[in-house]
Amino acid sequence: MKTRKLIERIKALFDADLRLSLNKQQSLHQVLEQLRLKQKKLQAELLHEQDSQRRDKLQLKIDLVHSQRKKGLILLKQAQADAGPVNLTAAGTDSDHRCDDDAANDGSDTRD
Amino acid sequence: MLRKALLPSIFVLLAYSFWLSPDFIAIASGVAIFLFGMLSLEEGFRAFSGGMLEKVLKRSTDKLWKSLSFGIVTTSLMQSSSLVSVITISFMSAGLIGLSEGIGIVFGANLGTTTGAWLVAGFGLKVKLSLYAMPMVVFGVILLFQKAIHLKGIGYILTGIGFLFLGIHYMKEGFDAFKDNFDLAAYAMSGYTGLFLYSLIGVLATVVMQSSHATLVLIITALSSGQISYENALALAIGANVGTTVTAIIGAMGSNAQGRRLAGAHLIFNVFTGLVAIVFITPLLYAVDAISLWLGIGETDYTLKLAVFHTLFNLLGVMLMLPLIQKMVLLLERLIKEERVEIAKPRYMVASAVQFPDTAVEAVRKETNRVYDNARDIIITGLGMSKSLVLSEAELEKPLAAQRSVNRINIDDLYQRRVKSLFSAIIAFISDAAFSWKEHQSGSLHWLRDANSSIVESVKACKHLQKNMLHYLLSDNYQIRHEYNQLRMRIALLLRQLELLRQGLVDDHSLLSLDEIRLSLLEWDKRQNLRYYRLIRDGKITPEMGSSLINDAGYVDDIHDSLLAMATTLFSQSKRQRNAVERELSLDDAELDEILSAAEQARRVP
Numbered sequence: 001m002k003t004r005k006l007i008e009r010i011k012a013l014f015d016a017d018l019r020l021s022l023n024k025q026q027s028l029h030q031v032l033e034q035l036r037l038k039q040k041k042l043q044a045e046l047l048h049e050q051d052s053q054r055r056d057k058l059q060l061k062i063d064l065v066h067s068q069r070k071k072g073l074i075l076l077k078q079a080q081a082d083a084g085p086v087n088l089t090a091a092g093t094d095s096d097h098r099c100d101d102d103a104a105n106d107g108s109d110t111r112d
Numbered sequence: 113m114l115r116k117a118l119l120p121s122i123f124v125l126l127a128y129s130f131w132l133s134p135d136f137i138a139i140a141s142g143v144a145i146f147l148f149g150m151l152s153l154e155e156g157f158r159a160f161s162g163g164m165l166e167k168v169l170k171r172s173t174d175k176l177w178k179s180l181s182f183g184i185v186t187t188s189l190m191q192s193s194s195l196v197s198v199i200t201i202s203f204m205s206a207g208l209i210g211l212s213e214g215i216g217i218v219f220g221a222n223l224g225t226t227t228g229a230w231l232v233a234g235f236g237l238k239v240k241l242s243l244y245a246m247p248m249v250v251f252g253v254i255l256l257f258q259k260a261i262h263l264k265g266i267g268y269i270l271t272g273i274g275f276l277f278l279g280i281h282y283m284k285e286g287f288d289a290f291k292d293n294f295d296l297a298a299y300a301m302s303g304y305t306g307l308f309l310y311s312l313i314g315v316l317a318t319v320v321m322q323s324s325h326a327t328l329v330l331i332i333t334a335l336s337s338g339q340i341s342y343e344n345a346l347a348l349a350i351g352a353n354v355g356t357t358v359t360a361i362i363g364a365m366g367s368n369a370q371g372r373r374l375a376g377a378h379l380i381f382n383v384f385t386g387l388v389a390i391v392f393i394t395p396l397l398y399a400v401d402a403i404s405l406w407l408g409i410g411e412t413d414y415t416l417k418l419a420v421f422h423t424l425f426n427l428l429g430v431m432l433m434l435p436l437i438q439k440m441v442l443l444l445e446r447l448i449k450e451e452r453v454e455i456a457k458p459r460y461m462v463a464s465a466v467q468f469p470d471t472a473v474e475a476v477r478k479e480t481n482r483v484y485d486n487a488r489d490i491i492i493t494g495l496g497m498s499k500s501l502v503l504s505e506a507e508l509e510k511p512l513a514a515q516r517s518v519n520r521i522n523i524d525d526l527y528q529r530r531v532k533s534l535f536s537a538i539i540a541f542i543s544d545a546a547f548s549w550k551e552h553q554s555g556s557l558h559w560l561r562d563a564n565s566s567i568v569e570s571v572k573a574c575k576h577l578q579k580n581m582l583h584y585l586l587s588d589n590y591q592i593r594h595e596y597n598q599l600r601m602r603i604a605l606l607l608r609q610l611e612l613l614r615q616g617l618v619d620d621h622s623l624l625s626l627d628e629i630r631l632s633l634l635e636w637d638k639r640q641n642l643r644y645y646r647l648i649r650d651g652k653i654t655p656e657m658g659s660s661l662i663n664d665a666g667y668v669d670d671i672h673d674s675l676l677a678m679a680t681t682l683f684s685q686s687k688r689q690r691n692a693v694e695r696e697l698s699l700d701d702a703e704l705d706e707i708l709s710a711a712e713q714a715r716r717v718p
Contacts, residue, residue, distance in 0.1 A: 024693060031697060060635070067699055068624055071703075
C-alpha cells in the first residue's frame with residue numbers, strides 16, 4: 001500500500017492534472033471531515049435541547065450540513081474517478097466519509 | 113456648535129432689523145428675490161446643457177474676440193451689463209462655459225454698456241427692461257407647468273430674469289430712502305481727492321440705484337445744472353462703473369466657485385479700469401477733447417463728452433486687461449477654491465503592483481475591502497440606521513422600532529464618490545494587469561471583480577429600497593412601520609454576521625457557513641410573503657402598502673444575494689484549493705429549498 005502511494009506521488013510530480021486532482025481530493029477530504037464533526041456537534045446539542053423552536057433551528061442546520069456532505073461525497077467520487085484507477089491520498093478514502101448509511105449521521109432520523 | 117448657532121443668529125438679527133426699518137425689509141427681500149431669480153436662471157440653463165444652447169454658446173465664445181463681441185452685442189441689446197454678467201455667472205454655474213470665456217463676455221459687457229451712455233447723453237433715451245419683469249414671470253410660470261424639458265427650461269429662464277428685475281426693483285425701493293442724501297454738489301472738490309471722493313459717491317449711488325444708467329442720468333442732470341464740475345462728473349462715471357459690479361457680486365453669492373470667480377474677475381476689471389482712469393485722468397481728458405473735436409461734439413456739450421469718456425476708459429481697461437486674462441484666471445482659481453468633494457481614491461493599487469501578480473491580487477483584495485466598507489456604511493445610513501448600532505452586539509429590534517426621525521442621505525451622490533470611484537479604479541487596474549499571469553491569479557482577479565460588481569448591485573438595490581423605507585418608517589400605521597423595520601433588521605443582521613465572518617470570529621468561518629445564512633433568509637422569505645398577504649387580507653395594511661412591501665422585500669433579497677456573493681470571495685479565510693472546493697459544495701437555491709420543504713413536511717407529520 002505504501003509503495004503504491006509512493007508511486008502515485010511520484011506520478012503526480014510529473015503530471016499537473018493528476019496533481020491538481022489529488023489536491024482537490026485532499027481538500028474535499030478535509031472539508032468533509034470538518035462537516036462530519038460539525039454535524040456530530042449539532043446532533044449532540046439537539047439531544048440536550050428542550051425548546052421546540054431551537055430544536056427546529058438545530059435540525060435545519062443538521063439537514064443543511066447533511067446535504068453539503070452528500071454533495072461533497074458525490075464530488076469526491078467524481079474526482080476519484082477522474083484521477084484514474086489508483087487514487088489514494090494521504091487523507092484517506094471515501095469510505096471514511098459515508099453519511100447515508102450511518103444512522104446517527106442521518107438528520108431525518110433525529111427529527112421530532 | 114458654532115455652525116449650529118449661526119443660522120438662528122442670522123434669523124434673529126434679520127428679524128430685529130426688519131422690526132427697526134421697513135426699508136431694510138425691502139432691501140433684504142430684494143436681495144432674496146434676486147438670488148431666487150439666479151437659482152431659477154441656473155436651473156433653466158441646466159436644462160440646455162449638452163444641447164443646442166451649449167453648442168451655440170461654445171461656438172460663439174470659443175475665441176477671445178468672439179466672447180468679447182458676444183458681451184458687447186448682448187449688453188448693447190439688453191442695455192444692462194449687470195444682467196449680462198449675472199446670466200454669464202449662471203451659464204458658468206450650469207457648466208455651459210468656462211472661466212476664460214466668461215471673463216471675455218464680462219469685458220465685452222463693459223464695452224457694451226457704454227452704448228447706454230451714448231443713448232442717455234445723445235437721445236435722453238432710457239431703456240427700461242424692468243417693465244417686462246412681470247410678464248416674464250407670468251409666461252415663465254406657465255411654461256414651468258409644461259412637460260417638455262426645454263419648455264420648462266425656458267420657463268425657468270424667464271421666471272429667473274423676471275425675478276432678477278423684481279429683486280432689483282425692491283432693492284431700489286428700499287434704497288430710495290437713502291437717495292435724497294446724494295447731494296452731489298455738497299462735496300465739490302478739485303484734484304485727486306475730489307476724484308477719489310466722487311468715484312466713491314458714484315459707487316454708492318450705483319449700489320443704491322442698482323443701475324449705472326440711472327447714475328449716469330443723475331450725473332448728466334447735475335452737470336447740466338452746473339451742480340458739479342466736469343471732472344467730478346467723470347469721477348462719478350468711473351465710480352458708477354465700479355458700483356455696477358455689486359449686482360454681479362450679489363448674483364455670485366448663490367453660485368458655485370466658477371460663478372464667484374467670474375464676479376471676482378468683473379470686480380478686478382472694473383476697479384483696475386477705474387484706478388487707471390483716475391491716475392491718467394489728464395491725458396484721458398485731452399484724448400476726450402481730441403475725439404470730441406473729431407466727432408464734431410461741441411466744446412461745452414459735456415453730456416456727450418461724458419459718453420466719449422465712458423467709452424474711452426472702458427476701452428483702455430479692456431486693452432490693458434486682455435493680455436492678463438490667463439493670469440487673472442490662475443489668480444482667481446487660487447483665491448477662490450472649488451468646494452472639495454471627498455472622492456475615495458485607491459490606496460493600495462499603485463502602478464508598480466501590476467508587475468507582481470500576487471501583490472496585485474492582494475492590492476485589489478484590500479481595495480475591494482474598502483469598497484465594501486464604504487458600501488456597507490452607505491447601506492446602513494441610507495436606511496436610517498447607525499453604524500455603531502448595526503456593528504455592535506446590542507439588541508436591534510427595540511432601538512430601530514423606537515426611532516422617530518430618519519435622516520435621508522443622498523445614496524446616489526455617496527455611491528458616485530465612495531464606491532464607483534474605487535470600483536472604476538479597480539476595473540482599470542485589473543485591465544492593466546498582464547494576461548500572462550498564472551491561471552489562479554487571473555482567476556482571483558476575476559472573482560474579485562465579480563465581488564465588486566456584487567457590492568455595487570447591493571448599493572443600487574439599497575437606493576431603490578430607500579424611498580419607501582424612509583417614507584413608511586415614519587408612517588402612522590404601526591403594522592407597515594413594523595414590517596419595514598423587519599426588512600432593515602434583516603439587512604442589519606446580515607451585515608453583522610458578515611462582519612463576524614470577515615474577522616474570523618465565528619466557529620466555522622468556511623464559505624459553507626454562508627449557506628446557513630442563505631437557508632435562514634429563504635425560510636424567512638417564505639414566511640414573510642404569506643404574512644404580507646395576510647396583512648392585506650385583514651386590512652392591517654392597504655394593498656398599496658402591501659405591493660410596496662413585496663417589491664421592497666425583493667430589493668432586500670437582492671441586497672442579501674449580492675452581499676453573500678461578495679462574501680464568498682472576499683471573506684473567505686481558506687486557501688485557494690480549499691476555497692474552490694467550498695464553492696463547489698455550496699448549496700444553490702433549489703437545494704436549499706429542498707431542505708426547507710423536507711423540514712416542513714417532517715413538521716407536519718405527527
